[in-house]
Amino acid sequence: MLISILHRVTGDGLAIVGASALVWWLYATAAGAEDYATFTAVASSIYGRIVLIGLSWAFIQHLLSGLRHLVMDMGAGYELKTNKMWSITIMILSIALTAALWAWLLVGRTL
Secondary structure, three states: OHHHHHHHHHHHHHHHHHHHHHHHHHHHHHHOHHHHHHHHHHHOOHHHHHHHHHHHHHHHHHHHHHHHHHHHHOOOOOOHHHHHHHHHHHHHHHHHHHHHHHHHHHOHHHO
């Protein structure tokens, strides 16, 4: 049940927060160097990075949960034990993939 609710919440969060960030970035890009510098300063601040990490986790979790729903729509994975195993796996995998992505973005690109 938690994964299903998180699927809806992450979808809404991606639509609202992600679209707002995208529109702000597009506006800043079109408005000029000063507005773009403001955007990058906010995005690279600690609060901006927390939001971006949250958005990337929401995207990865939503993607993995969507794949789970696709498999279930094909008629597989409805057994309680299997369903619970995939739900736990999705939570662990979404956190691990988000950590790996941000480790690559923050550390790996500087090597």
